Each structure stands twice: as C-alpha cells, then as structure tokens.
Amino acid sequence: PGTERPQGRVVDDEEGGVLFLSGSHHSSSSRHGYASMEKQRQRLPVFKYRTAILYLVETHATTIIVGETGSGKTTQIPQYLKEAGWAAGGRLIACTQPRRLAVQAVASRVAEEMGVKLGEEVGYTIRFEDVTKPDVTVLKFLTDGVLLREMMDDPLLTKYSVIMVDEAHERSISTDILLGLLKKIQRRRPELRLIISSATIEAKSMSDFFQMRKKRREPENKDHGPQVEPAILSVEGRGFNVQINYAEEPVQDYVQAAVSTTLLIHQREPVGDVLVFLTGQDDIDAAVQLLTDEVQTTGKHSSGLIVLPLYSGLPRADQELVFSPAPRGKRKVVISTNIAETSLTLEGIVYVVDSGFSKQRFYNPISDIENLVVAPISRASARQRTGRAGRVRPGKCYRLYTEEYFLNHMPNEGIPEIQRSNMVSCVIQLKALGIDNILGFDWPASPSAEAMIRALEVLYSLGVLDDDAKLTSPTGFQVAEIPLDPMVSKMMIASSQLGCSEEIITIAAVLSVQSIWISGRGIQKESDEAKLRFAAAEGDHVTFLNVYKGFHQSGKSSQWCHKNFVNYHAMRKVLEVREQLKRIAKRIGLVLKSCESDMELVRKAVTAGFFANACHLEAYSHDGMYKTLRGSQEVYIHPSSVLFRVNPKWVIYHSLVSTDRQYMRNVITIDPSCLLDAAPHFYKLQQSNHLLY
Numbered sequence: 214p215g216t217e218r219p220q221g222r223v224v225d226d227e228e229g230g231v232l233f234l235s236g237s238h239h240s241s242s243s244r245h246g247y248a249s250m251e252k253q254r255q256r257l258p259v260f261k262y263r264t265a266i267l268y269l270v271e272t273h274a275t276t277i278i279v280g281e282t283g284s285g286k287t288t289q290i291p292q293y294l295k296e297a298g299w300a301a302g303g304r305l306i307a308c309t310q311p312r313r314l315a316v317q318a319v320a321s322r323v324a325e326e327m328g329v330k331l332g333e334e335v336g337y338t339i340r341f342e343d344v345t346k347p348d349v350t351v352l353k354f355l356t357d358g359v360l361l362r363e364m365m366d367d368p369l370l371t372k373y374s375v376i377m378v379d380e381a382h383e384r385s386i387s388t389d390i391l392l393g394l395l396k397k398i399q400r401r402r403p404e405l406r407l408i409i410s411s412a413t414i415e416a417k418s419m420s421d422f423f424q425m426r427k428k429r430r431e432p433e434n435k436d437h438g439p440q441v442e443p444a445i446l447s448v449e450g451r452g453f454n455v456q457i458n459y460a461e462e463p464v465q466d467y468v469q470a471a472v473s474t475t476l477l478i479h480q481r482e483p484v485g486d487v488l489v490f491l492t493g494q495d496d497i498d499a500a501v502q503l504l505t506d507e508v509q510t511t512g513k514h515s516s517g518l519i520v521l522p523l524y525s526g527l528p529r530a531d532q533e534l535v536f537s538p539a540p541r542g543k544r545k546v547v548i549s550t551n552i553a554e555t556s557l558t559l560e561g562i563v564y565v566v567d568s569g570f571s572k573q574r575f576y577n578p579i580s581d582i583e584n585l586v587v588a589p590i591s592r593a594s595a596r597q598r599t600g601r602a603g604r605v606r607p608g609k610c611y612r613l614y615t616e617e618y619f620l621n622h623m624p625n626e627g628i629p630e631i632q633r634s635n636m637v638s639c640v641i642q643l644k645a646l647g648i649d650n651i652l653g654f655d656w657p658a659s660p661s662a663e664a665m666i667r668a669l670e671v672l673y674s675l676g677v678l679d680d681d682a683k684l685t686s687p688t689g690f691q692v693a694e695i696p697l698d699p700m701v702s703k704m705m706i707a708s709s710q711l712g713c714s715e716e717i718i719t720i721a722a723v724l725s726v727q728s729i730w731i732s733g734r735g736i737q738k739e740s741d742e743a744k745l746r747f748a749a750a751e752g753d754h755v756t757f758l759n760v761y762k763g764f765h766q767s768g769k770s771s772q773w774c775h776k777n778f779v780n781y782h783a784m785r786k787v788l789e790v791r792e793q794l795k796r797i798a799k800r801i802g803l804v805l806k807s808c809e810s811d812m813e814l815v816r817k818a819v820t821a822g823f824f825a826n827a828c829h830l831e832a833y834s835h836d837g838m839y840k841t842l843r844g845s846q847e848v849y850i851h852p853s854s855v856l857f858r859v860n861p862k863w864v865i866y867h868s869l870v871s872t873d874r875q876y877m878r879n880v881i882t883i884d885p886s887c888l889l890d891a892a893p894h895f896y897k898l899q900q901s902n903h904l905l906y
C-alpha cells in the first residue's frame with residue numbers, strides 16, 4: 214500500500230535462522246512493543262550477515278564492514294556481539310563515533326531496542342558526560358576522542374574485548390589517530406578484536422593499513438590466535454532509486470535556495486519528509502526562521518510543515534523531535550548539518566535538498582591559522598546525501614549546484630581531517646601515550662611535516678614540551694590530562710599560579726559550549742541590547758564572567774536567561790562542564806582560587822595560553838582591520854563580540870571563523886608587554902621591536 218518493498222532484500226523472519234536470546238527480562242506488558250522491535254531489527258540488511266559477522270570477528274583480529282547508511286551497522290553489530298558472549302566476564306564492547314550527538318542518539322536507540330534504561334547495560338561517554346555504570350554497562354558508545362583519552366589511563370584498553378571504530382569513512386582526526394594506536398595495541402593484545410565499519414570506504418586501503426607484517430621469528434599461531442589478515446565484509450544495502458535534480462544555474466544564496474526548494478517540494482510533491490543539508494547552526498537557524506515565517510505569513514502553501522533543526526549542541530528534547538515521526542497529514546522538514554549524511558538515520562525521508570556545502574576544518578601551517586570554513590563537499594558526500602532519500606521508497610534529491618559543477622569541479626573524495634588540522638592536540642596526546650617518534654608514527658594518512666613542526670613549536674613555547682620534545686613536568690603532563698585544547702589547558706594552569714582559577718574555569722567552560730547567547734533574525738536588536746548589560750571593557754571573556762555571575766545570582770533561573778537573551782540550555786551545560794573541570798583541576802594539583810574583581814589576572818592567564826593568537830589593530834585601518842602578530846594575517850572582530858566596533862589596539866582571540874573575511878570570535882584586550890612575559894621564545898627579538906612601536 215503506497216510503499217514498495219525492496220526486491221528480495223527483506224529478510225523474512227524464518228529466513229534469518231538465528232534466534233534472539235535476550236528479552237527474558239521483559240515484563241509481559243512491554244512484550245508487544247518488544248516483539249515488533251525485534252521484527253524491525255530482523256528486517257535490517259545487516260541481519261542477514263549476523264552469523265557471518267560473528268564468525269569473522271571470532272576468527273580475525275580485524276574485520277572491516279562496509280555497508281550503506283541505515284543498514285544497521287551501528288545499532289545492530291554491538292548487540293550481536295553482546296548476544297554472542299563478547300561481553301561475558303566483565304568485558305566491554307565499545308563502539309566509537311566521531312560525533313557526540315551521534316553517540317547519544319545511537320546509544321539511546323540501542324538501549325530502547327534492548328529494552329533497558331540508558332546508562333545501565335547500554336551507556337555512552339562523551340567529553341564531560343559519562344552515562345555508564347561500572348560493572349553494569351557492557352555496550353559502551355563513545356566518541357573516538359574519549360577512547361583516545363581512556364588510553365592515557367589504560368594504554369592497552371584492557372577492559373574492552375571488541376572495539377568497533379564506526380564511521381571510519383569520515384576520517385576524523387581522532388579516528389585516524391585511534392586506528393594508528395589500535396594497530397599498535399593489537400600487537401600487544403592479539404585477543405582484542407577490531408571492527409572498522411563505514412558507509413563508503415576504500416576498504417582495500419584500510420585493509421592494507423591493518424595488514425600486519427608477520428615477523429619472521431614468530432610464526433603465525435594457527436591453533437589459537439585470530440588471523441592477522443583483516444577480513445572484509447560488504448553488507449548489501451536496500452536503497453531505492455533516487456531521482457537527481459540539479460540547479461540550472463549556479464546558486465547565489467544556498468540558504469534562500471534551500472528554503473524555496475523546500476517550499477516547492479511541499480507544494481508539488483506527494484507526502485514524504487524532507488531532509489535539507491546546510492552547514493552549521495547559523496545557516497540552519499536562518500533557514501528554520503525563513504521557513505517558519507513563511508508558514509506564518511502565507512499559511513496556505515505551507516501549512517502542514519513541521520520544521521526542525523539538527524546540529525550538535527541541540528537540547529536533548531529537540532533531538533528527540535527529529536527522530537519522532539511527523540503526525541498524520543504533516544510533513545517533517547529536518548534541516549541538518551552533515552551529521553545526517555551518514556551518522557544518523559532518519560526514517561521517512563523521501564526528499565533531500567543538498568546545498569553542496571559543509572563546514573570543514575582547514576589549517577594553514579604557514580600562518581598557523583585553523584578555522585572552520587564553509588567548503589564544497591566531495592562527490593562521495595553528495596552521493597551519500599542523495600542516498601538518504603531512497604530509504605523507504607523511491608525519492609528525489611535536489612542538488613543546489615549544477616550538473617556541470619558536480620561532474621567537473623567537485624572533488625572526488627574529501628581530504629582526511631588529519632591533513633587539514635592543527636596538530637597540537639594530537640601531538641600532545643601521542644606524547645602523553647609515550648610515543649616519542651611522532652614523525653615516524655604509522656598513520657592511516659600522514660599529516661604534513663609543516664603542521665607537525667608548527668605543533669612542536671607551539672607546544673614548546675607553551676612550556677608543554679622541553680628541548681628534547683618530551684612532555685615537561687608538571688606542566689606538560691597537566692596539560693595532557695585536561696580534555697581541552699592545550700591552549701585552554703595552559704590558561705587554566707597559569708590561572709592556578711596567578712590565583713584566578715575559579716574565573717578561568719568558568720571562562721573555559723563557556724568557551725566549550727557553542728554560544729551562550731540567544732540570537733536569530735528578528736531579535737537581533739533586543740539580544741544586542743541585552744548583551745550590553747553584561748559587556749565588559751576587557752572583552753568577551755570577562756563578559757562571560759558577568760553573565761555567569763548574573764545567572765548564579767538569579768538562582769540559575771530559566772526566566773532570567775529568557776529575559777536576558779541567554780541560552781538556558783547552554784548555561785546548564787556550562788555548570789556541568791565547570792564542575793568537571795574543577796574536579797580535574799583538583800586531581801592534577803591546581804589551586805582553586807578566585808581573584809574577586811582583579812581582571813588583570815584574568816587577562817594575564819588568557820595571555821599565557823593564547824599568546825599565539827595576539828593581534829594588533831592596523832594603525833590606519835578605518836574598518837577595524839587587525840593583523841595577527843605571527844603571520845600578519847588580516848582579521849576582524851566578529852560582530853557577536855562585545856568589542857565589535859570598539860576596536861582596541863591589542864587583542865587576543867579564542868578562535869577564527871571565516872566567511873567573507875576572517876573573523877575573531879571571543880576576543881579580549883591585552884597588554885602587549887604581557888606577551889613577551891608569556892612567551893619570550895615565541896615572540897623573538899625582531900617581533901618584540903615591532904611589539905613596542
């Protein structure tokens with residue numbers, strides 16, 4: 214009825230031939246729901262391969278599984294492993310994801326499928342949030358970054374029997390480091406099983422990477438150990454045809470184009486949900502607003518539309534809305550970052566609108582600048598996006614770029630993140646794991662030598678590495694222990710010495726959430742005015758302290774937040790992160806102390822961590838142009854900063870965003886003489902002359 218069944222791919226219950234063992238602990242009242250859940254599970258393409266997967270994992274050290282998004286890799290394979298006994302005897306099964314939101318969503322789905330409470334048998338860990346229970350949790354979902362951190366305490370990851378590195382095709386920087394390290398661990402712990410799974414992988418190159426050269430002296434153990442040769446399994450998907458429509462001419466404004474395309478789909482096409490790929494919170498919020506306005510003003514075309522954003526940092530309740538089916542007669546429109554490209558599967562999508570862009574990290578070792586840039590996606594990504602439309606029945610994909618562009622100009626594959634990132638965090642983590650020869654490390658894709666050298670230089674000037682490129686004690690080890698960017702960690706350590714750690718920890722917590730302000734079209738004026746109430750002459754960092762204080766004094770009230778255009782959800786997160794950072798600070802021996810109102814100390818601590826991001830205002834600039842001290846790059850203060858249009862002479866920024874220009878986000882004024890104190894090696898003589906003019 215209306216929906217076609219894919220030919221011959223659906224596994225009927227009797228075909229599967231594998232009994233599910235769990236479920237005995239369910240009350241009879243939940244039995245019905247459970248049974249249908251079980252049916253759903255058995256209908257997933259991966260179910261046909263259950264026995265094969267378990268066999269391969271049993272017999273091979275590494276199993277590479279390739280399967281289309283939605284085939285059940287992430288949610289099913291960890292459950293199969295558990296059912297097959299890989300979690301027996303107090304061992305854990307891990308499944309990593311590059312994205313935090315995916316970790317949460319997938320863990321909660323699996324808990325639901327297993328009929329258990331999230332945080333018990335099935336748990337998850339992301340930075341600053343641990344929803345697991347010791348001795349109870351057996352399936353653990355976590356970000357690849359968190360697993361890397363766990364290696365600092367347990368270098369061989371001894372509590373895990375199987376580690377599934379999921380979404381390997383994303384080639385996130387942490388995934389690549391993890392793969393390099395897991396390969397090392399496997400040599401020491403042959404009983405550890407790895408599963409590398411991905412939607413599209415050059416399975417061969419991964420397999421080559423895990424091909425362990427057999428040592429001549431050690432003949433392969435035929436009787437016991439697993440085969441060292443990686444196994445490759447391809448799970449056949451069950452996608453339907455998707456009709457692709459291209460833009461006839463290049464699109465000027467992809468947000469506007471995405472909105473009009475969505476409205477056209479809604480007017481002309483039969484029922485089915487729409488998934489729109491934009492790049493980040495800014496353009497997604499803008500599109501949501503435009504569509505919502507449309508619904509309100511010209512009601513008749515657009516009634517029946519439910520518009521939902523999807524990006525990381527979204528409150529839990531909003532995340533759940535995205536997964537719940539639209540009410541009868543309504544059409545759901547989800548406007549997402551590339552998280553919905555392969556990490557999450559939304560049911561019911563029939564139409565995809567692809568802007569052709571995503572936010573990507575780019576690093577330039579010459580200027581030592583890393584930022585998030587809206588950049589064209591690859592053809593591989595475009596195909597993935599298109600595929601999202603063919604999950605339940607034949608669908609349509611609207612590409613907001615021309616066919617000519619797709620065929621002749623779009624890059625074929627993306628570049629692994631490790632080759633377009635600043636390597637500072639990566640170097641420090643490897644050093645902390647005792648890997649000294651970083652240039653000789655066995656990477657799935659090698660980072661550039663320039664980026665490595667830059668990282669070593671920065672870490673040296675931060676006092677994290679010594680002349681022999683070893684971690685310094687205690688600073689280097691302390692920095693490695695704090696799960697934040699090394700510059701933030703250094704700022705925290707400096708604040709302990711300066712006596713302003715309470716303030717700096719608050720600032721670090723605020724900087725770790727996306728934004729504490731509520732913004733959006735239509736409320737810009739009010740929110741700017743609200744911001745002014747907290748604005749500090751020193752800049753954004755001190756402004757955050759004012760907001761935090763106000764929030765605290767209000768009794769952490771959501772009304773207070775609402776009134777002041779402060780994001781309540783973000784502030785709750787700040788409180789949580791702050792508590793965790795305090796715990797970490799105590800553990801590594803930092804002194805918790807408040808400097809009361811001596812903001813000079815706060816500025817000094819920020820400078821101690823972020824001296825590399827110092828900029829000065831160009832003397833004759835009328836439009837507020839700054840130059841970075843190090844690379845003489847042109848940068849501007851971001852309009853969201855309280856120092857926008859104030860343009861003090863010397864500033865330090867927290868991060869850069871690049872749109873038409875490079876914008877500094879979160880900016881604080883500094884005293885240039887502190888730069889020399891903070892990093893005498895970094896600002897050498899020549900620059901110091903320059904500093905003084």
Ligand code: ADP
Nearest residue numbers: 281282283284285286287288289318322536558
């Ligand atoms: P893969 O990892 O191969 O992309 P998943 O295991 O993530 O596939 O998803 C398998 C199926 O599970 C999806 O097709 C979807 O039907 C269902 N599913 C996954 N996550 C959710 C969720 N959060 N809510 C509802 N259904 C979900």
Ligand code: MG
Nearest residue numbers: 286287555556
């Ligand atoms: Mg998956």
